[in-house]
Amino acid sequence: MTQVGVTLLIVVGARILRLGFDMVAGGAAPFALIYPAIMLATLFARAFAGALTATIMILYIWYFLYPLERSFKFVNSAGAFSVGIVIVTTVMTIAIAELFRRTAHHATQERDREIAERDLFLAEFDHRMKNNFAIVAGLLDLQKRRAREPATAAALETAQMRVDSIARAHRHLYRGTGQPGTVEIRDYLTDLCAALAESLFLQGGITLSCDSDHAAVPRDRAVSIGLVVNELVTNAAKHAFPGRDLGSISVTLRNRTEGGWRVTVADDGVGMPKDAALPEKGNGLGSRLVEAFARQAGGTLSTESDDTGTRVVMRLEA
Template identity: 75%
Template sequence: MARIGELDLCDRLSPTIPVWVTQIAVGLITSGAARILRIGFDLVAGGAAPFALIYPAIMLATLFARAFAGAVSATVMILYIWYYLFPIRNSFRFENGAGPLSIGVVTVTAIITIAVAELFRRAARRATQERDREIADRDLFLAEFDHRMKNNFAIVAGLLDMQKRRAADPATADALGVAQMRIDSIARAHRHLYRGGDQPGMVEMRDYLGDLCTALSEALFLRGGITLTCDTDEASVPRDRAVSIGLVVNELVTNAAKHAFPGRDIGAILVTFRNVSGGGWIVTVSDDGVGLPEAPVVTGRDNGLGGRLIEAFARQAGGTLRTDSDRTGTRVTLELGA
């Protein structure tokens, strides 16, 4: 119904073409198309039901170009059929008293059809306008919400940065810096969510992870020989899962930057995001550092906060973690089902 409200040719062609010209043209086109079909029907049915095609013709004309176009189509069709087909060919004369009655009935039903089609067209137009207003209101609300959320994220990040600068204990300053990066990861997912993609509630992972890796590279002061590379497939992921994936990547890259290259100025960290045939995705964060310690890492209360957060974020994303490490580096894989 809303689509019909968008098909008003008078609005679409105005002011280039005057409304009345459009209406007459549409009336003539629909009546002409009906006459062509009438010729085809006559070859098969031999003139049966001469007025049958009037009603679809005038209905289409009215829906596309308003009531006047329907009236033009109806007038042309009735006069054409009256003169050429009914009741005496090539004449406006009637054989008997039933002829005028037939023409009168067709005229009245044509007027009723035009009225019904016009009422329907106006209802569809009102529905379309109401939908457009709702969309405009929604976009305004989302823009306001987006603006406020950006301000909130900026305030939180600013407070963390201020506390980090004032912290005398290096460990405290480091913890505040990590928290600031986590907030930034969530904020970036939010920004990509409200960029107006074709799929509401979805985040484009190529843009999001590329943006996140750029920010991490700058925040972790990865310069010179230590590089961070992001290689991702195109994929749209629901907002909540995208945020969890970004937080996992944030923690893993931060850990690699801090612990994978002790005493080294050269190294590489690679983040990949791949689509899996059959559904799902695989996220990997790998480095060519010294690898994990040979002693097993104990999970539980004594385990580091970063490790527990990674596991928690992976569960939130609906994925499972696998870690492979040796002297040539560490590779952490997050497998995500569809």
């Protein structure tokens, strides 16, 4: 029924188009529209629709237009030869169109099969990666619970959060929503900030917000950006609000007009002491890690700090 419906639609469309041609050059090239019509019918509804379209149009033109109106008779042998050539060429056209349709259909099926296999492989790889990260995080958590020194427990907790940041980047990488090998940075940072707010017990008056433009960032750079954000947010949560119940930390990522991105982590805390090391100075493990992660991402850091808070900006070239 679908093939018959397509045939009738194409025949009617060809007839309407033929009427328009007849208004300009009446009776010229009566068989001209057969070939595009049967190609469309074959490509969209298989060879049967093409053959049915050819049969209807040839019989209609033969009887009503060529060579004598309302007659299947020929004036001479040349007319019969012309109709015979049209029939042979329409059969050839249908065969070629059907071969092309089957080839394209086979190629589409092969592509879909390869995509399904790729998705299956990525799902399996994603599952294994999640298990590996979960094992590492579990071992760190076990060691943290056994640690007797608060400093050791805090260091293990920080390491656990870094592992979680990397794991989240890989989860977003294999969701298959972006370009191959890239991470949708807005979704990743939103997910990361939500996890940081939960793990750092940010609640009540201390809030963490995230606002990011849409951008497809290469996997390795996204991991480095996440690690920088992880370090800066953790540092702000632990040191920016001593003795305070109110405060805010914000994470933003903006696309730069000249290309690349600008990542900002800011808080409205007490600011850094005059003699404290800024991230670019490279003193202290946390500062050295931020600097190392920023270099790994291909970015440069700048820090502003006063009694109204601290603002760290990382600029990344495209």
